[in-house]
Amino acid sequence: MKFDQLPILGAVVAAVAASSCCILPLAVTLLGFGSVGFASVIEPYRPLFVGLTIGLFLTAFYIVYRKPKNADSCGCHTKTASKTHQLNKILLWVLAPVIIGLVTFPYYSGAFVRPVDTVESNLSFAQVTLSVEGMTCAGCVAHVQHALIEIDGVQSAVVDLAHKQATVTYDDRHVHPAELVEAIAKAGYSAKVLTDKGD
Numbered sequence: 001m002k003f004d005q006l007p008i009l010g011a012v013v014a015a016v017a018a019s020s021c022c023i024l025p026l027a028v029t030l031l032g033f034g035s036v037g038f039a040s041v042i043e044p045y046r047p048l049f050v051g052l053t054i055g056l057f058l059t060a061f062y063i064v065y066r067k068p069k070n071a072d073s074c075g076c077h078t079k080t081a082s083k084t085h086q087l088n089k090i091l092l093w094v095l096a097p098v099i100i101g102l103v104t105f106p107y108y109s110g111a112f113v114r115p116v117d118t119v120e121s122n123l124s125f126a127q128v129t130l131s132v133e134g135m136t137c138a139g140c141v142a143h144v145q146h147a148l149i150e151i152d153g154v155q156s157a158v159v160d161l162a163h164k165q166a167t168v169t170y171d172d173r174h175v176h177p178a179e180l181v182e183a184i185a186k187a188g189y190s191a192k193v194l195t196d197k198g199d
């Protein structure tokens with residue numbers, strides 16, 4: 001690997017880190033696995049990773065489009081250097097959409113979230129509204145919703161990112177609001193009961 005390629009590859013790594021707070025919970029939810037609580041810990045560092053991505057990306061453009069060092073007095077450079085330079089330009093333009101896609105992923109991640117199935121029943125259910133802190137994108141919403149629906153006795157969970165709340169309908173004979181708060185905590189977010197109807 002040449003020095004010329006380091007900034008663009010660094011930009012890819014930084015872009016992955018910048019969007020990992022949304023990609024990890026969404027991937028875990030879509031794959032049907034447990035929780036990735038540490039992903040919400042990464043979110044406060046997202047601006048740092050985005051800035052690092054932009055800085056490395058701009059550095060890569062500068063390195064690739066600057067005048068080559070091995071150019072002679074007329075501005076020409078050798079065939080080997082020219083071939084490497086062309087490959088670096090191709091690498092830069094191939095990875096540019098990948099980097100942009102990763103950095104902007106939290107803004108369109110909702111398109112990848114499938115609706116959660118609810119359990120239909122004639123039983124009497126209670127409803128609780130929870131305040132949920134730490135959600136920043138649709139991936140977080142899907143992660144919280146999945147964590148709640150996985151609890152036996154939960155009929156439905158509607159998570160609202162704008163109001164940072166979750167409204168859960170559950171069988172109060174099998175589930176208590178404290179279990180819902182605990183499930184959200186295991187998913188990496190904090191929650192508390194706002195209203196409880198029927199418990």
